[in-house]
């Protein structure tokens with residue numbers, strides 16, 4: 636899945652996604668995070684698909700990682716009469732800053748251009764809502780099986796204050812949360828909860844904010860696109876085969892059948908591939 640920062644994309648790039656999907660016979664769907672799923676690629680096709688997308692200016696969207704997924708946005712003051720800030724620009728800036736950031740669990744974000752909240756920022760790990768004076772920052776929101784509205788961490792922030800607070804918040808979370816612990820669970824688990832987090836990241840009660848900021852600065856400076864690195868590395872490219880001892884043989888249990896003018900996995904075929912060995916215990 637290619638990154639589409641802030642959910643904003645040019646017609647030219649949309650056409651490239653469509654052409655790649657058509658040429659490789661992929662299933663396409665618009666996601667809730669304002670990007671485009673491309674499903675149904677065989678492992679040996681991935682480098683070819685990534686090369687086409689990278690050549691057109693795309694990069695990995697990290698849909699596979701415990702890392703930042705998307706920063707979605709509403710159209711904001713450029714196109715909406717209610718907008719009080721440029722929510723798209725802020726969403727793009729934040730997505731490009733935190734892309735590739737590995738974390739205890741996936742990270743989702745959104746930016747709304749006014750209190751009407753069309754981007755649903757309060758359901759995100761860190762969500763931003765524009766005000767007449769700047770930005771309100773919410774943290775610890777979550778959708779999923781246990782929905783949780785985010786808590787207001789700070790209000791009426793300037794652009795620079797907002798980014799600095801998010802830098803600190805994310806690094807504090809990354810450094811103290813358990814593996815696979817979303818921000819919503821972490822925020823309710825740690826002693827002192829939201830008040831403690833606010834003390835640490837807003838008032839620097841532990842004296843660690845400089846360190847948290849420098850960690851984020853290092854992340855931003857060292858970011859590399861993993862698709863580009865892979866297609867330029869022969870050693871990594873050699874892994875994109877179904878069988879290491881038969882690199883030209885595609886996996887026979889990966890197949891597709893038609894549905895609504897696209898494809899879907901051929902599940903009976905997949906089941907054959909996962910049939911337990913005779914005599915093995917069933918669970």
Ligand code: SF4
Nearest residue numbers: 709715718748749753
């Ligand atoms: S959140 Fe506000 S600015 Fe954004 S689209 Fe909705 S009404 Fe418009």
